[in-house]
Structure formats: structure tokens, C-alpha cells
Amino acid sequence: MTTVLATYNIKGGVGKTSTAVNLAYLAAQDGHRVLLWDLDPQAAATYLFRVKPKVHGGADGLMHRRFGVTNLVKATDHERLDLLPADFSYRHLDLTLDGFKRPTRRLAKVLKPLRGDYDFIFLDCPPSISLVSESVFEAADALLVPVIPATLSSRTFAQLAELAAGDQDGRIGTRIFAFFSMVQVSKELHRTVMARLRSMHSVTMLGAAIPSSDDVEAMGEERDPVSIFAPDSIAAMSYKALWMDIQKRLSRPGLERPGAPA
């Protein structure tokens, strides 16, 4: 069975892409067949895997399933890890989706033929709240949300809690796993905010956190997951811990969304 995981945050620059790339790599290293779909027109994940940011037929062809999504997949340099690349035309993905009768179901439909080929599909989402993100929520089994422990993150948290509360029926849907990203433990503010947010129970906060690190920044230069060029670094260890934490959570059944009527 395929598990679809999406890295998501309304804000940019919080570590979504580095999380998607590192976790997808670790999943493949565990022996799973993994696909990463780079939905962000900035194509950062595509760049990190050295793949050309080009999809035959663009966003329109992909969403209308003109060319067969399986033919658009590119192998990365890593065993069992494939990429569905970004394309500049993804910047109009909202418009393309809007042309469909049930736009939020479209992404899941496009992914359907790939489900048999992969154990995990990672969606690296652009930072926004839009039809694209709503489609991602519909397609994903769980959202992985990096949160920087700074003042404004309380706001992010509130939005997440709202998202996690789900529809009025309180049905179990996409699960949300938030985790701290770009953490600077030397900063008093980060420590205070982390302690405060961890005490809130409206959103599942994972134990593992990703530090602010030169090694993560170096991914752009090395164009590889951290575990390859700095396997003993704190960043690499943190991604491993995060991946283990996520797997553990996924193996448990989903809970009722908080705030759902009894």
C-alpha cells in the first residue's frame, strides 16, 4: 500500500524541500520504493537531484493526464528513489485545477497510476493556501509541517489546528505531524517558543527536530541529501530521528481530529 506524505507550510523558507529530499532518501535507503513529486515551480527539490525542471506537456498536460504520468518520472542518482520533476508551468497550477469539476481531487487522480510502483510518495508543496494545497490535503495521508520556533509560529500553529480540526463531520482525514525546523538551541526565544508550543495539544508535535545547520544549507552546493555528504552530522542524525518518528506514528491508527464533535 502506498503512503502519501506531503511537506507543507503556508510560509516559505522553513525547510519543506530539504525535509522532503532527506526523508525520501532515507525511505529509499530503508528499501522502500519512493517517489518525490516536486510541486513547487521554484524547482528546488528538482535542482537538488540534478534533474532538468521540465515536464513534457507542463502542468496542463499532467493534470489532464495526456502523456501518462508514469512516463514523466525520472530516476534520481539514488536507488529506488524517483522524481516527478517540477516545471515552471506549475505556477499556474491553481488555474489549471480550477478548470476541473472537482479540482481538489485532481492531484490524487493523477497520482493513482503511480501508487502500485511506490511504497511512499512525497509531495513537496509550494508555500501557499490555494487549490494546490487543498488538492495536496486531499491526496496525502499525512502532512509533515516544519515549524520555525519563532514568534510568528504561534500563528502557524493556530492555522494548523484549524486545518487539523477537519470538516464539520469530524471525519478522520489527512493526519498532521508538525515538527520544529531550523532550530537554534542557543537562542532563548527558540527554547521558550518550543516549550510553549509543545504544551499545546491541538496539533501532533513530533519529538524529533531539525537544527539550523550549515550542513542543510550545503545541500544546495553538494546537490545531495545530507546523509550522503555529511552522514555523521547532527542534521543527518536529526532527519533519521524524524523519519523514525514519522514511521512510528504512521504505524498507529489515526485519531479523531481534535475539536470534532463527539
Add this chain to the structure above:
Amino acid sequence: METRHYLLPSVEALESAEGLRLERVIQHSGDAVLYDTFDGKLWDAGALLMHALGELRVVGSELRAPFSQAPDAISAADLPSGPLKARLEPLLGVRSALAQVRISGNAANYKLLDELDKTIARVEVQDAAVGSADLGVRAHVWPLRGYEEETDALFAGRFQACSEGIYAEAMAAVGRDPHGIRSKVRVGLSGHEWADGGVARVLRALWDVIDANREGTLEDTDIEFLHDYRVCVRKSRAVLKELRGVFTPAARAHWRAEFRWLQQVTGATRDLDVYLEDFDELAGLVPAQDRAALEPLRTVLANRRVAAREAMVTELRSRRAVALGHEWPLYLARLTEEPVAERPDASAKIDTVAFTRIRKLYSKMVKMGQAIMEGEPHTPAEDYHELRKQGKELRYLVELFGEPLGDAEIVKPMVRTLKGLQDVLGRHQDREVQGAFVRELVDDVAAVEGSAPALLAMGSLIGALERDEVAARAEFGAAFTRFSSEEQRTLVKEAFGK
């Protein structure tokens, strides 16, 4: 991913080719040993295993693991944990990967890069020999998914493509078929040939598989050798039994007795192989808290297997077995010269003889099945067993003669339905036999100190087996209805109505 093969004038010709951005990953001289299962599972899955430079790797991938020596056989349990094991374990199952051929020479592995330094293909070049046979210089190219066209465009026209890679050539140099040897024997037959000639060729092909599996059976290389050995013995017996008219009565009686004996002397070991292999599944039939208590039963089964194997090896090395192995191929070679007067089907066409028998067997099974249905719920288990035996014979005849001589489009659905019936009958029979066998082992287990919990768990297991036997019996009706349906009868008539 399909492998591309190219003949190269030299290794330098590749490295110096303009426009090819190659990054050398590894280069080595010396010996490499190729491994595959006896039945070519790794080759067919595109995951041939190679040992070189103190490591194992899957050819055409980056899966590798340290492994100091190159032994004769490697089982899944021998492989170090990691992605290489994860890839090979499901392919190997209970089989061992056996050293197939030793290649000597020079080899180098490269990444083919595009202008973004992205790997688009993996390339391996071998300048090699097997013994004194020079295999030349060849490149194997594995394009990565999504980069097939780019890779082909870079190689096409530059180097001469060839259909086989160096590994197939190396296998051929030592007389091995890379697809291995399987119990599913397929002999090309023509409806125009005489029955005795066709039957002799099929029996000879079956014997070749039996003979090829003999050493692995004697050495206990893995349990599939004995399994395949016995499957082909059983198929040979089915041909001898069902196509009686191509043999003289005396010869047929003699060879049927010999093959029955072969089947008997190998039976106990195979049964114990299956019990041990399926032990966890059998244990799964009892409540979770009782499973651990069954361990003494596993020990008793393992001890019995040692004794059974010793007896089997003695028999398979006996004068009788050696004589059988010598005389049977000689007999088959001169079968067509045996007196025709005593062989009513000798001068008939192979398809006429085989198809007539298939039709009759099918009708017989339908009658037997109807009798079983009418006799329920008091039909003896033996009747189900007899029907299963007939089903096996029908299946073998269809596989050996029906498929090569008939219309595959019609034969295949018929075989599927037959298989559905056989699965139900097989489960019914297995549970019956397993229950009886576990009862038989009670005394052995009782002799083990502290075996009281094991005996209680065995009681629970016997109960579960009986329940599952009843459940299988309940499923018989539906499977038999499909097998004997009007549609199925029409299929049989269409396929074998000649």
C-alpha cells in the same frame, strides 16, 4: 529496466568517445564470480549477483555489500542486512544463489552523466575471458528511468549493439542456460509427429531435469532441488500411466514400478521439508499464546528430516537408482523401435493421443466430482484425494502436451479453473495428512522433557487443521461447479476436441 549491450573495439574507445561524459566508479582486474539460483530466478528478475573485490553486488545497480569470500552457494540468510538483501531475499526465497561461472579479466563501472552532472545511465565494461574462451570487450548499459532515449541517442551509431551481454556469453561458455533449469518442462511438439516419438522427447526432457536436480538433492543445497526432482518424477509417472498405448505393457509396468519407487524413497524427506518450511504458518493456526509451546515439535521434525534424508540419499545412490538413470534414457532413445504390435498408439499422431486422454480424464473428473457432491456430507476423504490425483495428472498432460499442441488462448483459462479446483482439493488433503502426521508425532514429542505444553498445543493444532479441512470441503462445491460448468466443458471440447 532493459539492458543494452554493445560490442566495443577496446575499453579506450569508450573512454575517449567524444560527447560521452563518463565518470569511472570502480575498476578492477581479476576474477568475478556470477551467482544465480539453479532455476535462474535472479537472471530473469534482472538482478544477477556478482562477487568481486571482496563485495557482492547486483549487476546493473548500485546495490552492493561487503562479502569477503566467494563461496559455492549463498542463501538469503547469508546476505548482510541492507538494501542488497532487501532486493534479493524475496527473489531467492528458500533457494540458494549458486556460483555459476568465474570470469577473469578487467572490468570497469561508470556513470554516464548529462550536462547537469546527473547520472542518466550506469555503464559496465568487461574485457573478459572464461577459461580459455575470450569473450571480447562489451559494454552493458542500464539507462535510468526517464533517460532511455537520451542514453540510446548517445550510444547508437557509435558502437555496435549486440543482443547478448557478456554474462550470457559467460554462461554459454560453461554450458549453462542463464534462465536455469526448471521443473516446468516445455518441449516444442508438432501435431504431425508420431505419439511415441513426441512422448519420448517429453520424457527425456523430464529426465534431464530430474538428473540435473540429483546432485543438489543429494547435497541438500536447498530444498527446491528435491521438490523439482519429485515434480518431474511425478510428471513422468503421469505420462507413463495416462499415455499407455505408446509403450509395450511389459516396459510400461517395469518403468512405472521404477518411478513409483523413486517417488516413494524421496517422499518422507520432501514432506518434512514442507512441514519445516511451513512450520510458522501451521503454528499460526493455533492461538498466539500456544505457538511458542510448539517448538519441541519443530525439533522432532528436524530430527526426523535428518534420518529421512540419510535413508533417501542411500536409496538414490543405490545400484537400483544408478541402473534406472543409465537405462531409462537408453530405453527412451529406442522407444520408437519397440514392437508396434504391442503399442496401439505408436502409429497415432501425438495430438490425437494426448487430446483424447485429456478429454477422457476431464470427463472422469467431472463424474468423480459429481459423486463427491452427491455423497456429502458423508463422502470419505479418500474420494477427494483420488480426485486430486486425477487433477494433477490432467494438469500435467495439459502442460506437457495440451499447451504446446493446443490453442493457448483456450487452454489457459481452462488451466486456471483446474488450478482453482486443485487448490481447494490440495488444502483439504494437506490438512487431512497434516493432522494425521501431527498425531503420529505425539509419542516422539512426549519423549522430550517438559513437553506437556507442546502436547496441549499439538492438540489445539490438530483441532485447527480439522476445522480448516472442513472449511476447504465447504469450498469444494463452488470450485467444482466452475470446473464442471457448461462453459468449461465447451472450452475442453474446443481445445482438445480433435
